[in-house]
Amino acid sequence: MSDLSGYTPERTDWGRFALRWGLFVILGLFALWYLAPLFVMLTTSVKTLEEIRTGSLIALPREITFEPWAKAWSQACSGITCEGLRPYFFNSILLAVPSVAISTVIGALNGYVIAQWRFRGADTIFALLLFGCFIPFQVVLLPMAKMLGLLGLAGTIPGLMLVHVVYGIGFTTLFFRNFYVTIPADLLKAAKVDGAGFLRIFVSIFLPLSVPIVVVSIIWQFTQIWNDFLFGVSFSSAGSQPVTVALNNIVNSTTGVKEYNVDMAAAIIAALPTLLVYVVAGKYFIRGLTAGSVKG
Amino acid sequence: MAPVLTIRNLRKAYGETVILHDVNIEIEEGDFLVLVGPSGCGKSTLLNCIAGLEPITGGSVAIGGREMTKAPPKDRDIAMVFQSYALYPTMTVAKNITFGMKVRGVDSATQKRKLEEVARQLQISQLLDRKPGQLSGGQRQRVAMGRALVREPKLFLFDEPLSNLDAKLRVEMRTEIKRLHQDLGASMVYVTHDQIEAMTLATKIVVMKGGVIQQIGAPSEIYNRPANMFVADFMGSPAMNLIPATVENGQVAIAREGDEPILIDLPGGASLPRDVVLGLRPEDIVEPGARSGAHVVPARCKVEVVEPAGADTYVVSRLGGAAVTARLSAETQARAGQPLDVAFDLGKASFFEPQTGARLN
Numbered sequence: 001m002s003d004l005s006g007y008t009p010e011r012t013d014w015g016r017f018a019l020r021w022g023l024f025v026i027l028g029l030f031a032l033w034y035l036a037p038l039f040v041m042l043t044t045s046v047k048t049l050e051e052i053r054t055g056s057l058i059a060l061p062r063e064i065t066f067e068p069w070a071k072a073w074s075q076a077c078s079g080i081t082c083e084g085l086r087p088y089f090f091n092s093i094l095l096a097v098p099s100v101a102i103s104t105v106i107g108a109l110n111g112y113v114i115a116q117w118r119f120r121g122a123d124t125i126f127a128l129l130l131f132g133c134f135i136p137f138q139v140v141l142l143p144m145a146k147m148l149g150l151l152g153l154a155g156t157i158p159g160l161m162l163v164h165v166v167y168g169i170g171f172t173t174l175f176f177r178n179f180y181v182t183i184p185a186d187l188l189k190a191a192k193v194d195g196a197g198f199l200r201i202f203v204s205i206f207l208p209l210s211v212p213i214v215v216v217s218i219i220w221q222f223t224q225i226w227n228d229f230l231f232g233v234s235f236s237s238a239g240s241q242p243v244t245v246a247l248n249n250i251v252n253s254t255t256g257v258k259e260y261n262v263d264m265a266a267a268i269i270a271a272l273p274t275l276l277v278y279v280v281a282g283k284y285f286i287r288g289l290t291a292g293s294v295k296g
Numbered sequence: 297m298a299p300v301l302t303i304r305n306l307r308k309a310y311g312e313t314v315i316l317h318d319v320n321i322e323i324e325e326g327d328f329l330v331l332v333g334p335s336g337c338g339k340s341t342l343l344n345c346i347a348g349l350e351p352i353t354g355g356s357v358a359i360g361g362r363e364m365t366k367a368p369p370k371d372r373d374i375a376m377v378f379q380s381y382a383l384y385p386t387m388t389v390a391k392n393i394t395f396g397m398k399v400r401g402v403d404s405a406t407q408k409r410k411l412e413e414v415a416r417q418l419q420i421s422q423l424l425d426r427k428p429g430q431l432s433g434g435q436r437q438r439v440a441m442g443r444a445l446v447r448e449p450k451l452f453l454f455d456e457p458l459s460n461l462d463a464k465l466r467v468e469m470r471t472e473i474k475r476l477h478q479d480l481g482a483s484m485v486y487v488t489h490d491q492i493e494a495m496t497l498a499t500k501i502v503v504m505k506g507g508v509i510q511q512i513g514a515p516s517e518i519y520n521r522p523a524n525m526f527v528a529d530f531m532g533s534p535a536m537n538l539i540p541a542t543v544e545n546g547q548v549a550i551a552r553e554g555d556e557p558i559l560i561d562l563p564g565g566a567s568l569p570r571d572v573v574l575g576l577r578p579e580d581i582v583e584p585g586a587r588s589g590a591h592v593v594p595a596r597c598k599v600e601v602v603e604p605a606g607a608d609t610y611v612v613s614r615l616g617g618a619a620v621t622a623r624l625s626a627e628t629q630a631r632a633g634q635p636l637d638v639a640f641d642l643g644k645a646s647f648f649e650p651q652t653g654a655r656l657n
Binding site: 185186187189190191192193194195196200205208209264 | 316347349368369370374375376378379380381382384385386387396400443505524568
């Protein structure tokens with residue numbers, strides 16, 4: 001090895017300073033670029049229609065009004081009904097919460113079995129489930145419609161739930177399987193010697209370890225199901241539409257004047273729950289990561 | 297009384313690959329059996345088969361005289377300590393130790409009493425509320441042993457329990473396990489690849505290679521009368537010298553480069569084939585005059601390497617084309633490149649068949 005004592009850094013302090021600030025400026029510009037639409041949405045949603053017509057798109061509101069928000073929530077018209085987003089928002093909650101819970105539980109059990117209770121054909125089944133992740137939504141529309149019809153669930157929230165659970169299992173299984181393969185096999189063996197059975201080991205030993213991956217699964221599934229439009233528009237009927245479909249209907253209703261402020265408020269309302277999940281669960285995610293890093 | 301563990305004709309295969317061939321082992325109450333062998337010899341698989349964690353392909357396993365070949369681990373009356381300790385990471389030390397009792401439905405008063413008893417025995421009472429992540433390697437090891445001890449099983453199984461510890465701690469824990477065995481009088485099966493652990497702990501050693509048992513015996517028997525060249529080479533540090541030699545007219549001749557061969561009278565007039573491999577422990581090559589008898593033969597060897605090891609000095613020479621190590625006292629005058637007078641003590645010499653490696657005497 002060469003002697004390092006005579007080494008002098010080529011880059012001066014000033015050069016390092018410029019590089020760092022250059023980086024900040026570039027990152028700042030990107031952040032502005034991405035935040036611009038949100039800014040426009042927020043400002044537009046609290047402007048009056050009059051101000052939108054006369055003012056500039058990126059100007060700050062001269063006077064703030066929350067009327068568009070109230071209208072978007074409870075009065076905006078989609079098609080022939082004028083109840084705002086509210087009923088559809090609750091449809092989405094009714095749809096997303098059980099779907100996320102069910103697909104996460106099934107994924108956890110699948111991952112546990114595939115990663116820890118090795119059985120003949122486990123890899124094949126995992127590969128097939130994985131393949132399910134790559135099937136485009138459009139491909140399953142017709143077979144799924146037929147299935148729902150046969151089950152008598154067409155146009156209902158439970159039907160839509162079933163679609164999302166089935167579609168989500170591939171992803172949740174993948175998450176949990178990849179998490180559980182990193183857990184040493186000795187842990188399962190020790191529990192077996194201690195006399196614990198299949199479910200006991202899962203509930204007492206594996207689930208408490210799984211906080212970080214449960215949070216990942218919840219964030220992923222909630223975002224997918226809440227934001228889904230295609231399944232929602234295909235498999236729901238007038239009373240069971242999720243919020244995304246309602247939002248589309250409100251924005252595309254062409255009766256009377258185009259109320260941009262109401263449209264913007266509706267869009268933000270529809271996006272709020274996913275934001276909330278990221279903010280709340282993201283914190284648990286980090287906490288879960290550090291708690292789970294305890295090695296056995 | 298029925299033997300604690302009886303394994304008959306055990307066979308284990310994954311498809312076409314045979315991992316264990318026809319294993320037969322029996323141990324009595326209070327035995328400390330050590331399964332030793334290089335990596336991949338099947339010793340851990342055998343332990344898992346005893347525990348019931350791996351199904352066996354053929355043969356039978358009985359524990360405490362009861363047939364257990366198909367029984368699940370929980371019914372075998374065993375406890376196991378794993379190489380990775382396998383502590384439940386989200387549970388406290390106390391919960392780790394009592395988990396098995398909780399699963400078996402032991403009442404909480406008994407759980408508490410046993411926990412305290414074991415914690416005192418292993419000196420971990422002050423750690424009971426900690427999580428495994430907050431413990432050092434040695435402490436985790438103790439907790440893992442505590443989890444096994446509360447079970448009070450018929451048979452303890454240890455799967456390389458010390459191999460994750462640093463050298464100093466390993467020696468300490470080794471002594472501790474030995475003391476535990478003496479105090480409890482329990483029966484144990486212990487897997488290791490470390491032949492020193494095997495020698496120091498065992499009352500009975502099983503040496504394995506490639507899924508086949510090479511030799512079963514007491515440590516002294518394994519050390520002094522290895523059944524074949526593999527066992528001779530594997531057990532003991534430095535390893536037994538294996539020197540190619542020829543037998544003629546009741547004398548063993550060891551060829552030397554650029555010198556007359558060393559001729560040694562065969563002890564006990566054993567009859568041997570012409571070509572043999574002479575197995576001689578390093579401590580049986582001594583300073584001249586250190587031992588006496590008809591089987592001690594002086595010879596002058598050229599020293600290649602001198603390795604001081606504190607209490608002893610290892611002196612390496614070359615005989616019959618093989619490197620030969622002598623364990624001499626630290627005061628030896630041996631210098632690399634110089635000739636040195638030594639004496640060969642053939643009193644405990646082993647002779648092996650060069651092709652098959654089997655013991656001849």
